[in-house]
Amino acid sequence: MKYIVIAIFTASLALAPGSVSMVEAVSPTQKQTPERADFAGWLSESVKSYLTGQLDRPGQAVESVKINIPASSRAPEDYDSYDISIPRRGRHGSRVFLLVSFSLKERIVARLNVVADVKLARDVVVAKKSISRGGTLGADDVEIVSKTVGPFEKLVEPDISKVAGMQAVRNIRAGAILRLNQISWPKMVSAGDVVSIIAKSGAMVITVTGEARQDGDRGEWIKVTNTESKKTFNAKVTGPGEVKVEF
Structure with a gap:
């Protein structure tokens, strides 16, 4: 009878709800061992692969990538995914500032900043x-x-x-x-140019000659001087050598 009780108790442990067999109990740390063995090397290759995928396109190709990872960088204790991105302010000529985010169950648990020098x-x-x-x-x-x-x-x-x-x-x-x-592109009107001033008031349109006091492109307001009255006022650039004012 004693042996029967022990057998039943042992079986109940093996079949208890929520129990995990030794085969299934593989910790996240064990799964990430290859990465942890050379974290800097793994991260460097991951960033290079990301940059190549982002920047290689017709007419340009990644020529070289140098990654700078702080010596103190370490992988987080536990994560199941990671994401690499380039913040909007991380783009400066050949230097690229990247953000590597590590997540566990869709929650960010760690972030690392990486700097890359990229040549195309x-x-x-x-x-x-x-x-x-x-x-x-x-x-x-x-x-x-x-x-x-x-x-x-x-x-x-x-x-x-x-x-x-x-x-x-x-x-x-x-x-x-x-x-x-x-x-x-050359300005439609440059300071000192002789311009046609089109003055409009209702149905009446008058064109006089003036001088531009400022540079301006189409749609911009600049100061002009009427060569006859010598009055200076603001007018809107409407074309090459042409401005318009409404009264």
Whole structure:
């Protein structure tokens, strides 16, 4: 009878609700052992893979990625998923600041900041000759070549048809990669230009000659002076050399 009781008690333990067999009891730490053995190496490769997937596209390819992970970085004690992202303010030329978030049951349990220096091989617009400030770019003044650049450098779109006719807002040396802050479309009206002032009052329209006191593009309000009355007032730029005012 004694042996029967022991057998029944043992069986009841094995079948107790909520019990876990030794085969099933694999802790999250054991599952993550390969990652923990070289956490920095694993994280570095994960970030490189993420950046390559984000940045490789027609016309550009990731050329090199250098990852900087703080030596003190450690994997969280327990997590079942992770996410890599680039915050909006984490994009500066060739330097990329990434955020790695570790979650457990859809709740973030740890975050790590990672810095990457990324270089891309991509097509860019390059000046074939030096262009002085105020000069207009012609199609023969530039060319498209492949260069090594950062992924978030503010460069001109590699399309000569979209560059021709633009104006240099600063001196550009021969061989320089064109950047967005170096060129712009000429203003429809520049300070000192002779402009047609279209004055409208109801059905009556009068056109007089004036002088622009400020630069302006279509839709912008600038100061102009009527050359006859010498009065200065605000007028809206409506086209090249043309402004409009309503009374």
